[in-house]
Amino acid sequence: MRHVAERAGVSPKTVSNVLTGTAQVREPTRLRVEQAMRELDFVPNFSARGLRNGRTGVIGLALPDLGTAFSASITHAVVEAAHARGLVVQVEETAAEPAREHDLVTRARTHQIDGMILNPVRLEDSVVEHLDHLPPIVLIGEVEQHRTDRVFIDSRAAAREAVLHLVSNGAQRILALGGAEAGAVLGKATVGQRLQGYRDALTESGLSSSAALELEVPDWTIAGGAIGMREFLASGVEFDAVLAFTDSIALGALHELNNAGIRVPEDVLICGFDDVEHARYAGTPLTTIGFDHERYAAAALDLLSSRMGDRTLEPRAHKIPHQLLIRSSTLGPPAGAGRRKSQK
Amino acid sequence: MRHVAERAGVSPKTVSNVLTGTAQVREPTRLRVEQAMRELDFVPNFSARGLRNGRTGVIGLALPDLGTAFSASITHAVVEAAHARGLVVQVEETAAEPAREHDLVTRARTHQIDGMILNPVRLEDSVVEHLDHLPPIVLIGEVEQHRTDRVFIDSRAAAREAVLHLVSNGAQRILALGGAEAGAVLGKATVGQRLQGYRDALTESGLSSSAALELEVPDWTIAGGAIGMREFLASGVEFDAVLAFTDSIALGALHELNNAGIRVPEDVLICGFDDVEHARYAGTPLTTIGFDHERYAAAALDLLSSRMGDRTLEPRAHKIPHQLLIRSSTLGPPAGAGRRKSQK
């Protein structure tokens, strides 16, 4: 910057002023400086700027697994929204090892992140507890807590709607595929919310819930969904519909059902969550809970930016509307599969 | 850091030494310092460190479209590999607007990126020309040039193998779906390579190539593939196989074929590229060109790290082996579709 200043015959501070618009700079001076910057192909050093004024222009985006379709969609949306606001995005992955949670907290501070968008799966507590030492955080996803800003869809209501839809199309024994919270209190995380909504709807429909119809999967990927479904089929439990907790899980399940010769939707209905691009184009297009990913990302960034401006704001919660997108995979009534069928 | 130093009764430089291991520090001193760091919950400021020694520990990853399945897989792999090397990843997206290319070059410098992994689609020239002013770059993908390090698969050979496979399973009129390079010289980018390999195989098999069987798609997404396929079907041109240039395109095409009542593989064979998770789990599991994404990412990071260590190295090229993964979608021989069928 010194060089630019010399070339333009001004002080470094004036160059800085031109750059940041902090102070008035007279037209001719400004032109000289801009000319000099162009000639020297000058770009400011953000490390130095960050050091001086504590802002780096970088935000973090932490997701459990960057490889999933949902992550890709969200990453895309966040990066776009961030660019629109002059910010740059650093990505982190949290699910691989539990130790990452703590890493994350540390890294967030060392790497001079101005703020962070976090999709916690098991992360809730450890983060919230360090909140004072962390940059501003916006949680995305259905974490029930009131100490940070958050953006979410009403997963419980959505799961309920989905299940009511399955029931109204003739399903009676619906598998919840994606997580059973063995004995734990429901309600805090995504899994809990969706499971709650699932149970709400069963109760409401006069159907009984059963632990045998709530199944965990190894991870929220297509492969994970397939494995979960395979295990469930091996158990022989009777069922006629599946509520998968993400589209990826649903697609894995769909594949496994096909493999087993069980037809969707003739034998079994299936419904997913998130409306990733793939869901619409699946072999059997997938009924799913959809919401506007761009809007989701934009809301997260708005909350984050405003909090970066003023850390004393009260925590806010922004609910994004969702809707049930009905496609071929739930055109019931289903004939059913599992023990009953084989016993017939 | 000063506070830590005071608390431990040493100079700031000693704290720094403990942190970086630059100089020997005696055991008792080191323990006192570490104790103090713990008590004060100290983390070093990377902006300052970056300012001082020009290294930020951040690398950039620039992909055309972060929303695709392939991007997700690569992002995942790169982030994992980067963490293993103590680096953090900043993501950029280049395809949205052409202007992004230039932005990217600028941002790479302002945001103090130590290095960059770049998957260029149209980006080749503008980047290479600024090479001296940029941080180290590793190109991923099949860009033919010899001024930067690169990691790639032999797309031309792979496309050739795929087409030979299609031919050996009975295909005669194979659609290349993903890009036609209208009049331009082939060979530089991914599209060119794959198209070349496609033509190589046709020639080798004694089949004629035809512009009517080389079709561009709006973008390399599932929706893009679907649109491309729909247009092609509307043209009525006879065909019995599809070589899609990515799995996403293939999945879109597959969907559109199903919609049109054309069966895969009974009527038309289809083969993709990249082996994303989804390909294996598609309605009709997709034959595709697969390669090890982890290895791909690791190779890119190895090249990048070594060049960050020594910018004078000769440009290197690292080829990752690929293999044709044969699944249901190419179990020929196909009956064919298009004009011939409808004219019958």
Add this chain to the structure above:
DNA sequence: CGCAGTCTTTACAACGATGTAAAAGACGCA
């Protein structure tokens, strides 16, 4: 006990930018 040689620790300056406060310049009006 003293000294060379080695190992630890320190003081200082610098990386590049910007906030603060003061200096210099421009302008209007008497």
Add this chain to the structure above:
DNA sequence: TGCGTCTTTTACATCGTTGTAAAGACTGCG
């Protein structure tokens, strides 16, 4: 022209680290 006022530009210090070089502490040996 001269004075006060407002605008533009400048000097200086500082953000948190670390390289350099020099000072200080320790070791072993004669």
